Amino acid sequence: MATKPIRIGLVGYGFMGRTHSNAYSQLAHFFDTDHYPVRQAVCGRDEEKVKAFAEKWGFESYETDWRELVKRDDIDAIDICTPNNSHAEIALECIKHGKMILCEKPLALNGEQGEAMVKAVEESGLPNLVWYNYRFLPAVTHAKNIVDAGELGRVFHYRANFLQDWTISEELPQGGAGLWRLDAKEAGSGVTGDLLAHCIDTARWINGNIVSVSAMTETFIKERVHTETGEKQEVTIDDAAAFLARFENGSLAIFESTRYARGHKALYTFEINGEDKSLFWDLHDLNRLSYFDHGVPSDRRGWSSIHCSDGDQPYAGNWWVPGLCLGYEHSFTHALYEFFKDLDDPQKEKRYPDFRDALGTQYVCDAVLESAKTKQWVDVKQS
Ligand SMILES: NC(=O)c1ccc[n+]([C@@H]2O[C@H](COP(=O)([O-])OP(=O)(O)OC[C@H]3O[C@@H](n4cnc5c(N)ncnc54)[C@H](O)[C@@H]3O)[C@@H](O)[C@H]2O)c1
DSSP: OOOEEEEEEEEOOSHHHHHHHHHHHHHHHHOOOSEEEEEEEEEOSOHHHHHHHHHHHTOSEEESOHHHHHHOTTOOEEEEOSOGGGHHHHHHHHHHTTOEEEEOSSSSSSHHHHHHHHHHHHHHTOOEEEOOGGGGSHHHHHHHHHHHTTTTOSEEEEEEEEEOOTTOOTTOOBSSTTTGGGOHHHHSSSHIIIIIHHHHHHHHHHHOOEEEEEEEEEOSOOEEEBTTTOSEEEOOSOSEEEEEEEETTSOEEEEEEESOOTTOSSEEEEEEEESSEEEEEEGGGTTEEEEEETTSOGGGOOEEEEETTSTTSTTGGGSSOTTOOOOHHHHHHHHHHHHHHTTTOTTSOOSSOOHHHHHHHHHHHHHHHHHHHHTSOEEOOOO
């Protein structure tokens, strides 16, 4: 029975503001934790819109300035759902005011900013999470558990893609609401921090540290009208990025991400090939984990498809009955569950990414961008 309220202050009510609000409303219905989230306040700069959001999603109050929210005595945790260039500033202010932090990914604009966040949060001892949510889909967690059990034997290869096609038009402007991802000042980078960061987090979680990378990036459309100035301005994000990598365990990897793969809306896939087994996962069929076992007699051997919905699959038993599907939104509820269940036990090995873990992903992103610029292999700093 949940008896300990955690009063949440949410900053930003866009796409992630909605997914997190949904997770706050679902958690206590489906998972047993000592702590439970209270939707205490939401912050947005437009009063009419933030008030409407608060009413729709059950927040008890609202603010129009995140600094006021962070100061409030009736808030225990701040959830940062704003564009990437604001994560560090808001997080550092939260730490000053003793608030635990749930921060959207990527942690920061770059490793240097991330280091300051890690230092401050670790000195404060405040619990902290970064929302790399894909880890918490049952099939992805199942893949992690299979690899951790040593079932793959020696791992040789890891490959991941995250493909979209929404920026192909030259008419699409950059900057501002909905389009901040195209402006490097707000986003830090293009697909590297936005999409590859997810692939990198999953890869590091399942297959360990990435030690070196060799990358290429491209900006296909060099100028776009900026929504703030109305003028054409240089585009400085990476529209596409691909990189080769070496893992600490000796395996090799190839990663690709783009917003120019016509026909793909959000095709995130990964595959891992070991001596004894291989695994493959696809976001478009997210309940399934494809599994190849070389130990099966050759005349029966082949790829099988595990529907990760049975009660003995990660998280699945907390929802409906075997065979029924979960979706993208459940990954956020599961992330929240992992964070909440360990709140009273800081020594416990965490299943969720904290700031330090997310800094490791940030370092890989930095190395990718540096390698693309220098056209050299780059060693990845370790967190
Ligand atoms: N985990 C994931 O799968 C995932 C998916 C999408 C986005 N993200 C991350 O979440 C963050 C937000 O992305 P999004 O897609 O929700 O963006 P969005 O544009 O939909 O929403 C951003 C929100 O922040 C608000 N905002 C901006 N500056 C603000 C300020 N100073 N004070 C208060 N509110 C402010 C905007 O008004 C908007 O409501 C980004 O860091 C992004 O990388 C993560």
